[in-house]
Amino acid sequence: MPDVTALALVAALVGDPVQGQAIASSRSTGLCVLCHAMPGVPAVHSGNIGPDLAGVGARYPRALLRERLLMPERFNPQTVMPAPLRSDGLQRVAAARAGQGVLTPQQTADVLAWLETLQ
Numbered sequence: 001m002p003d004v005t006a007l008a009l010v011a012a013l014v015g016d017p018v019q020g021q022a023i024a025s026s027r028s029t030g031l032c033v034l035c036h037a038m039p040g041v042p043a044v045h046s047g048n049i050g051p052d053l054a055g056v057g058a059r060y061p062r063a064l065l066r067e068r069l070l071m072p073e074r075f076n077p078q079t080v081m082p083a084p085l086r087s088d089g090l091q092r093v094a095a096a097r098a099g100q101g102v103l104t105p106q107q108t109a110d111v112l113a114w115l116e117t118l119q
């Protein structure tokens with residue numbers, strides 16, 4: 001789905017921060033923990049390719065945080081961070097996942113709600 005559609009869609013949803021933390025720290029769902037240290041996960045179990053997410057809710061106002069999550073290459077055109085709702089341009093996707101992003105819009109709203117609690 002186009003990024004602007006994704007932004008509008010997620011902005012209209014109410015996220016659950018408890019679900020969001022579970023998604024972000026899961027190695028099989030959110031994948032965030034593969035690249036980011038984050039509160040609630042021991043440092044030895046998280047990656048350090050991206051910045052530590054501790055305090056990220058205080059670093060950015062809500063709308064900017066949403067853009068950082070949904071359009072990472074707007075801030076770094078060479079970013080390795082996958083846009084969680086994007087489904088085009090991916091390679092070697094399993095047939096069962098074709099046409100899907102890493103997360104659903106509701107899961108993305110949940111993750112965002114959790115990021116906002118990281119003050």
Ligand code: HEC
Nearest residue numbers: 030031032035049050051056068076079080081082084111
């Ligand atoms: C493949 C590695 C990778 C994955 C997976 C990943 N990120 Fe990132 N993320 C990065 C990198 C690297 C940056 C730093 C900006 C840049 O250079 O792209 C970043 C930046 C961010 C930022 C901005 C942080 C700041 O302080 O500026 C947020 C918020 C963020 N990621 C959240 C997430 C969430 C939530 C997920 C899971 C849905 C996720 N990321 C998955 C690599 C990743």
